[in-house]
Amino acid sequence: MTIRALVWGENIHEQKNKVVGELYPEGMHGQIAKLLGEDGEISTATAVLQDPDHGLTDEVLAQTDVLLWWGHADHAAVRDDIVEKVARRVYEGMGLIVLHSGHFSKIFKKLMGTPCGLKWREAGERERIWVVNPRHPIARGLPEHFEIEYEEMYGEPFSVPEPLETVFISWFQGGEVFRSGLTYRRGAGNIFYFRPGHETYPTYFEPMVGKVLRNAVHWAHNSDAAYTAIHDAPNVPVGATLEPIEERGPKLHADGEEGFR
Ligand code: ZN
Numbered sequence: 001m002t003i004r005a006l007v008w009g010e011n012i013h014e015q016k017n018k019v020v021g022e023l024y025p026e027g028m029h030g031q032i033a034k035l036l037g038e039d040g041e042i043s044t045a046t047a048v049l050q051d052p053d054h055g056l057t058d059e060v061l062a063q064t065d066v067l068l069w070w071g072h073a074d075h076a077a078v079r080d081d082i083v084e085k086v087a088r089r090v091y092e093g094m095g096l097i098v099l100h101s102g103h104f105s106k107i108f109k110k111l112m113g114t115p116c117g118l119k120w121r122e123a124g125e126r127e128r129i130w131v132v133n134p135r136h137p138i139a140r141g142l143p144e145h146f147e148i149e150y151e152e153m154y155g156e157p158f159s160v161p162e163p164l165e166t167v168f169i170s171w172f173q174g175g176e177v178f179r180s181g182l183t184y185r186r187g188a189g190n191i192f193y194f195r196p197g198h199e200t201y202p203t204y205f206e207p208m209v210g211k212v213l214r215n216a217v218h219w220a221h222n223s224d225a226a227y228t229a230i231h232d233a234p235n236v237p238v239g240a241t242l243e244p245i246e247e248r249g250p251k252l253h254a255d256g257e258e259g260f261r
Pocket of ligand 1: 152197
């Protein structure tokens with residue numbers, strides 16, 4: 001079975017910053033798509049902020065199994081109605097992988113429901129990523145730890161909800177630590193947050209980073225049909241109960257009524 005991945009890139013730094021543009025001539029999204037393309041079971045497409053509807057039309061979202069999200073400079077430019085549509089698809093079972101500065105994206109903050117704040121420092125520090133959940137599918141084939149020589153520091157406290165699982169913890173040369181690989185479940189959707197990926201460093205050329213992303217696409221993929229009923233809120237009238245019950249007390253709603261939203 002082929003997993004249909006869509007890499008969404010904000011595509012601003014690549015256009016405005018010389019360093020980033022030279023590092024990622026095909027865009028960061030283009031390089032991330034290349035990493036996924038090393039896996040024959042993943043088919044990869046890309047979309048960017050500047051596309052009509054940010055490249056996230058109903059048709060595209062319906063045909064996406066796992067969405068990867070890289071944004072940083074202008075989270076506010078992402079339209080709220082598109083964010084709402086992406087969230088609906090996550091609840092219905094689309095996988096979502098949020099990368100690096102995507103911690104402040106509208107979609108991540110909506111799905112987390114918390115500020116998602118953290119400490120940071122741009123000093124080209126060595127990041128040592130410890131695999132703290134070695135039998136987790138996202139950690140498959142990884143050593144006990146691996147290093148990225150140049151990275152931005154992200155430090156705790158990271159104000160996200162307690163995760164379902166912690167797969168990675170990062171250490172930085174300056175002394176800070178960070179929960180850098182976290183899983184969540186929202187509705188039928190699997191969500192993975194992966195920390196590395198600062199735009200001025202060649203992080204998306206790191207073989208270990210590619211391995212994590214490919215593993216994460218497989219992990220996040222939900223092969224079940226879209227769970228659209230998750231949005232329903234049906235009224236079950238007295239006459240339809242599994243065992244007979246007697247209606248008591250005053251009521252506001254008529255039997256079978258749709259109810260308020
Ligand atoms: Zn960064």
